[in-house]
Amino acid sequence: MSRAFSTHRKVLAAAAVLTVTGGALTGCAASGGGDGTTEITFLTSNDAPNPETAEALAAAFEEEHPDVKVSVEIRPGGTEGDNLVKTRLSTGEMADVFYYNSGSLLQALNPDSTLVDLSDQEWVGSLTEEFTPVVSTDNGLYGAPLGASFAGGIVYNKPLYEELGLEIPQTWDEFMANNATIAAEADGVAPVIQTYGETWTSQLFVLGDFANVAAVDPEWADQYTAHQRSYAEEPALLGFQHQQEVAEAGYFNEDFPSAAFQDGARMVAEGEGAHYPMLSNVIQTILQNTPDAVDDIGFFALPAEDAANTQATIWQPNALYVPRSTEGAELEAAKELVAFANSEAGCEIQNELLPPAGPYAGTCEALDTAPPLLDDIQAYFDEGKAANALEFSSPVKGPNLEKVTVEVGSGIKTAEEAAEFYDQDVENQARQLGLEGW
Amino acid sequence: MVATMTEVRPARRRRTAGSTSATQRSVYPSWFYLPAGVLYLVFFAVPTFASFWFSLTRWTLFDTEFIGLDNFVQFFSEPQLSQGFVNTLIYGFVTSAAKVVLGLALAVLLTSQLVGRGYLRSVVFFPVLVSTIGVGITFKALLDPFDGVVNTMLATFGIEGPGWFTDPNQALLTIAAVDVWKGLGIATLIYIAGIVAIPQEYYEAARVDGAGRWQQFRSITLPLVQPATATVVILSLIGGLRSFDLIWATTGGGPGFTSDVIGSVIYKQYQAGFYGLSTAGNVILFLVVTAIMVPVSLLLNRKEVDR
Numbered sequence: 119m120s121r122a123f124s125t126h127r128k129v130l131a132a133a134a135v136l137t138v139t140g141g142a143l144t145g146c147a148a149s150g151g152g153d154g155t156t157e158i159t160f161l162t163s164n165d166a167p168n169p170e171t172a173e174a175l176a177a178a179f180e181e182e183h184p185d186v187k188v189s190v191e192i193r194p195g196g197t198e199g200d201n202l203v204k205t206r207l208s209t210g211e212m213a214d215v216f217y218y219n220s221g222s223l224l225q226a227l228n229p230d231s232t233l234v235d236l237s238d239q240e241w242v243g244s245l246t247e248e249f250t251p252v253v254s255t256d257n258g259l260y261g262a263p264l265g266a267s268f269a270g271g272i273v274y275n276k277p278l279y280e281e282l283g284l285e286i287p288q289t290w291d292e293f294m295a296n297n298a299t300i301a302a303e304a305d306g307v308a309p310v311i312q313t314y315g316e317t318w319t320s321q322l323f324v325l326g327d328f329a330n331v332a333a334v335d336p337e338w339a340d341q342y343t344a345h346q347r348s349y350a351e352e353p354a355l356l357g358f359q360h361q362q363e364v365a366e367a368g369y370f371n372e373d374f375p376s377a378a379f380q381d382g383a384r385m386v387a388e389g390e391g392a393h394y395p396m397l398s399n400v401i402q403t404i405l406q407n408t409p410d411a412v413d414d415i416g417f418f419a420l421p422a423e424d425a426a427n428t429q430a431t432i433w434q435p436n437a438l439y440v441p442r443s444t445e446g447a448e449l450e451a452a453k454e455l456v457a458f459a460n461s462e463a464g465c466e467i468q469n470e471l472l473p474p475a476g477p478y479a480g481t482c483e484a485l486d487t488a489p490p491l492l493d494d495i496q497a498y499f500d501e502g503k504a505a506n507a508l509e510f511s512s513p514v515k516g517p518n519l520e521k522v523t524v525e526v527g528s529g530i531k532t533a534e535e536a537a538e539f540y541d542q543d544v545e546n547q548a549r550q551l552g553l554e555g556w
Numbered sequence: 557m558v559a560t561m562t563e564v565r566p567a568r569r570r571r572t573a574g575s576t577s578a579t580q581r582s583v584y585p586s587w588f589y590l591p592a593g594v595l596y597l598v599f600f601a602v603p604t605f606a607s608f609w610f611s612l613t614r615w616t617l618f619d620t621e622f623i624g625l626d627n628f629v630q631f632f633s634e635p636q637l638s639q640g641f642v643n644t645l646i647y648g649f650v651t652s653a654a655k656v657v658l659g660l661a662l663a664v665l666l667t668s669q670l671v672g673r674g675y676l677r678s679v680v681f682f683p684v685l686v687s688t689i690g691v692g693i694t695f696k697a698l699l700d701p702f703d704g705v706v707n708t709m710l711a712t713f714g715i716e717g718p719g720w721f722t723d724p725n726q727a728l729l730t731i732a733a734v735d736v737w738k739g740l741g742i743a744t745l746i747y748i749a750g751i752v753a754i755p756q757e758y759y760e761a762a763r764v765d766g767a768g769r770w771q772q773f774r775s776i777t778l779p780l781v782q783p784a785t786a787t788v789v790i791l792s793l794i795g796g797l798r799s800f801d802l803i804w805a806t807t808g809g810g811p812g813f814t815s816d817v818i819g820s821v822i823y824k825q826y827q828a829g830f831y832g833l834s835t836a837g838n839v840i841l842f843l844v845v846t847a848i849m850v851p852v853s854l855l856l857n858r859k860e861v862d863r
Contacts (some may be wrong), residue, residue: 197827204829208617226829228618314722317810373702375722375811396685517828518636518813519621530724542635549630550614552621 143205161213202437210442214452220252221510234440249479261437266474268399272325288425308371311391313382320523322395327357329429329505330422339511345555349537387411398475417494430498611836628834644817646798659743681741692805725813750784786856
């Protein structure tokens with residue numbers, strides 16, 4: 119779900135890469151073939167720092183395998199990218215290696231008939247038990263992780279907490295009490311940052327609350343898939359209600375209707391806002407835009423009503439896949455590239471360009487230089503208080519959640535109306551997938 | 557000038573007379589139609605008819621499953637559709653009415669004796685030439701409620717500007733206003749052509765009878781530009797009902813669903829991967845536009861004949 123980052127930079131990067139790959143392709147067409155070089159393509163998404171990571175991996179891989187040439191291709195992110203990936207897979211035109219979401223979005227690609235089973239690969243043994251199912255079906259394992267997992271919850275400004283003598287809230291009421299203190303004592307600081315200029319950022323109150331739902335009702339995800347649970351009822355309804363509560367208390371930054379993701383990252387980094395309900399990999403944006411503030415950023419899970427149920431919601435990393443349309447020497451080279459990304463050299467590139475905001479899912483290990491927010495997230499794992507986000511436990515996710523949560527935050531719909539609306543919205547998705555009980 | 561005109565005219569008349577009396581045949585062989593015909597068939601006719609088929613299936617791009625009219629049933633039960641439908645009608649009629657009124661007023665102004673008339677005509681027409689997406693993004697920046705030029709300027713006069721695209725009650729009307737700004741040039745152009753075609757003798761006769769400016773407008777200009785009005789109404793109403801690009805570039809149907817129209821609902825379904833459902837939506841949009849436009853255009857054209 120992370121789709122963000124400045125548009126014109128994307129365009130520039132895409133243009134630059136197109137020029138480069140264009141040149142490489144024509145160069146190879148003239149000289150290639152006879153000298154035994156294999157050429158493969160690597161498709162990644164345009165959200166920074168993905169293109170940079172792909173280029174670095176390709177360059178390092180070529181150095182290790184002089185007989186293979188890797189061309190990086192760039193696709194748009196978000197739903198536009200989903201359509202592009204589906205179209206290229208269904209027409210047999212997919213790049214030899216491609217980078218895409220794990221979990222429910224992967225399941226929508228029909229992996230059993232479109233992707234190469236990678237379960238015989240060496241790196242498979244190193245995968246965490248949380249990651250393995252989100253890239254697998256009953257018939258095979260299809261993806262290798264690229265980048266670390268990340269958490270969804272509250273990204274907060276640590277100096278502000280110290281200044282006001284606040285404690286990390288364990289319950290929702292404590293969180294609201296902290297907000298009240300910030301509103302009263304910190305002049306000009308928004309207790310909670312919202313950025314509806316990019317609607318996907320509005321979903322965290324609901325999506326980031328899922329681990330708390332799972333703590334109350336461990337069967338929730340399976341029952342939801344079977345149409346036996348809904349958002350209109352507790353405990354899932356609480357996510358919507360919490361968002362409404364914060365909105366009605368007037369805790370949002372003044373420009374929340376038009377602010378963008380980058381604005382939110384800047385505000386929490388510079389202490390203009392205290393809490394940003396966001397994915398922890400926002401730290402990669404902060405590292406790029408305001409590197410001095412990285413140490414000031416901490417993370418805590420969205421608090422549940424009851425402290426015993428407060429857990430961190432975890433997003434599994436995206437992964438690299440190989441399509442069925444790739445065969446022969448290209449297939450071998452593609453598998454080697456996937457393995458390389460999870461080798462020691464590959465991990466070095468991941469640590470440098472995709473600094474971890476959660477534990478790795480495969481062979482890689484975080485360095486001491488990793489952002490301090492990583493420790494906050496690791497603590498939830500060590501206590502066994504982390505659970506996967508809903509999109510990794512159920513294929514059902516309605517396309518309009520981000521619009522619905524904008525409506526709750528803007529006071530257009532109440533939490534109850536919004537939850538009911540969203541329950542109706544997911545029906546399309548469930549029917550499209552041919553699930554039973556819908 | 558006059559001499560050449562009189563020379564050319566009889567020649568042209570003779571040629572047309574000759575060709576009609578001989579046969580109805582065109583000078584060019586009919587297979588000249590072939591290239592255009594093939595393109596039309598491949599890129600328009602085939603996809604159109606294919607879409608009728610796909611609208612009856614559940615389509616994942618990987619495979620299709622025939623599900624009868626389920627998509628249509630589903631489309632009509634979409635919670636966001638009712639608002640999208642109302643918004644489409646509001647948007648279509650508001651933009652169309654504004655273009656008729658403002659277009660006619662500007663055309664009257666720009667056909668009068670005015671300093672820099674040619675320049676002003678270009679200025680009015682210029683927005684038509686700019687890409688809609690470009691216009692959308694530009695206005696989004698100009699009308700940003702906090703950093704936008706417009707609200708910053710209003711603030712210097714002590715006025716707190718509204719949240720143009722972010723206020724749920726205002727978003728749709730703001731987009732409609734931008735649409736009018738962008739599309740007004742075409743309406744004005746059509747009206748200018750209509751007004752210029754009215755013979756000056758009528759005005760002279762009216763002036764001799766002592767008619768004022770308003771009476772001349774009311775009794776001569778207005779009835780005689782009726783064909784232009786019909787064209788403007790039809791064009792802008794079809795455009796308004798099918799509108800999508802400007803809305804997508806400015807609000808994406810938001811905040812929430814408050815500025816959604818049928819076009820943006822369909823696009824969001826397509827984005828979500830509901831290919832069959834969104835195709836059904838397009839078939840419905842086609843039928844709705846036809847159902848509104850056929851009577852409107854019959855009505856307008858009948859009036860024209862009556863006169």
